[in-house]
Amino acid sequence: xxxxxxxxxxxxxxxxxxxxxxxxxxxxxxxxxxxxxxxxxxxxxxxxxxxxxxxxxxxxxxxxxxxxxxxxxxxxxxxxxxxxxxxxxxxxxxxxxxxxxxxxxxxxxxxxxxxxxxxxxxxxxxxxxxxxxxxxxxxxxxxxxxxxxxxxxxxxxxxxxxxxxxxxxxxxxxxxxxxxxxxxxxxxxxxxxxxxxxxxxxxxxxxxxxxxxxxxxxxxxxxxxxxxxxxxxxxxxxxxxxxxxxxxxxxxxxxxxxxxxxxxxxxxxxxxxxxxxxxxxxxxxxxxxxxxxxxxxxxxxxxxxxxxxxxxxxxxxxxxxxxxxxxxxxxxxxxxxxxxxxxxxxxxxxxxxxxxxxxxxxxxxxxxxxxxxxxxxxxxxxxxxxxxxxxxxxx
Ligand SMILES: Cc1cc2nc3c(=O)[nH]c(=O)nc-3n(C[C@H](O)[C@H](O)[C@H](O)COP(=O)(O)OP(=O)(O)OC[C@H]3O[C@@H](n4cnc5c(N)ncnc54)[C@H](O)[C@@H]3O)c2cc1C
Numbered sequence: 001x002x003x004x005x006x007x008x009x010x011x012x013x014x015x016x017x018x019x020x021x022x023x024x025x026x027x028x029x030x031x032x033x034x035x036x037x038x039x040x041x042x043x044x045x046x047x048x049x050x051x052x053x054x055x056x057x058x059x060x061x062x063x064x065x066x067x068x069x070x071x072x073x074x075x076x077x078x079x080x081x082x083x084x085x086x087x088x089x090x091x092x093x094x095x096x097x098x099x100x101x102x103x104x105x106x107x108x109x110x111x112x113x114x115x116x117x118x119x120x121x122x123x124x125x126x127x128x129x130x131x132x133x134x135x136x137x138x139x140x141x142x143x144x145x146x147x148x149x150x151x152x153x154x155x156x157x158x159x160x161x162x163x164x165x166x167x168x169x170x171x172x173x174x175x176x177x178x179x180x181x182x183x184x185x186x187x188x189x190x191x192x193x194x195x196x197x198x199x200x201x202x203x204x205x206x207x208x209x210x211x212x213x214x215x216x217x218x219x220x221x222x223x224x225x226x227x228x229x230x231x232x233x234x235x236x237x238x239x240x241x242x243x244x245x246x247x248x249x250x251x252x253x254x255x256x257x258x259x260x261x262x263x264x265x266x267x268x269x270x271x272x273x274x275x276x277x278x279x280x281x282x283x284x285x286x287x288x289x290x291x292x293x294x295x296x297x298x299x300x301x302x303x304x305x306x307x308x309x310x311x312x313x314x315x316x317x318x319x320x321x322x323x324x325x326x327x328x329x330x331x332x333x334x335x336x337x338x339x340x341x342x343x344x345x346x347x348x349x350x351x352x353x354x355x356x357x358x359x360x361x362x363x364x365x366x367x368x369x370x371x372x373x374x375x376x377x378x379x380x381x382x383x384x385x386x387x388x389x390x391x392x393x394x395x
Pocket of ligand 1: 033058069071118149151369377
């Protein structure tokens, strides 16, 4: 979009992904919200980036999420640079509308997106970066933005006896809806936002019994209170000291969420913001509290091991579920791509992200690899503008 250009409503336009033949000024790896917003911000600065996407279409991660998923951050706080999310998508934007928004976004900003191209590695070249990709081609550019996603590789813990399990074991990334699981005994493992919502979906969708294995009792927040979204509070407190937010949070939690100890889900002992710093975002309540209180979702201890049909929990109890849904998170999986460049820390996170390049890797940027309390769409939008400014300054 040209600076100051009026914002037409492109929402009726058909999605389109194109590639131009001109040499790109920057290569962006990944056509999710992080990559698309970085590319749009670079376009806004007059640069011509090329987005490389391994999937056949933009927004691949969102296309794969479960059916009932909505953004838990409100529409107005989740728009990417240059194009707000259309009002008609409602306050809490449904998964399919997030996908439509990302399609519209690429179209509106006239982004060059090359789909079906997987980048194997980022390598130092003679005058910048070289990216060996699908089909033996090597793309080169002095600027590379890595936006391959916080949730690249589904992760299932290596529980003892996992391979002996005779029931079905599914990672949450493969779960769509409860249809196939009517009447079944299900154990959902992990009580992040995904595990919490999938357990509710299963209970409402007709599963025979739903248990939810909890390792650390989560912080639970209402998505909004009297119209005020939890994300707005999160944005306000994000710069406050961790200890202060940890001390204040229990007061808010006590007035907004009932005590579920009697149902097997005690209040957390760990500080809310300390947990965020460790990567655990609070659970936004989209039905878990009611489902636990009505005992349609039963919290249980965390999983210790599998043994044939049996799942043994850390408190010694046993069960024989038909299905185990592992809502046990993802890994960034950056090692094969950039591990050899000495730009990752001991936990596999980029040493710097946003507008800063690692000192030993000028022109290499990372976006979308933090998990801030203030909402990732919002932070990716902020980072996109900063990255574009930083890149423009170096030219
Ligand atoms: C279930 C769920 C709900 C969420 N809800 C919210 C929410 O409500 N609000 C919010 O702000 N955030 C939310 N997030 C967090 C975050 O906003 C999303 O995960 C978002 O999709 C991250 O965007 P991204 O572009 O960084 O990664 P992705 O959307 O995962 O996009 C990365 C892209 O890179 C491609 N790719 C990966 N490797 C390569 C390669 N080697 N070569 C080429 N292409 C590659 C992938 O195919 C993918 O299309 C949610 C996350 C999850 C998992």
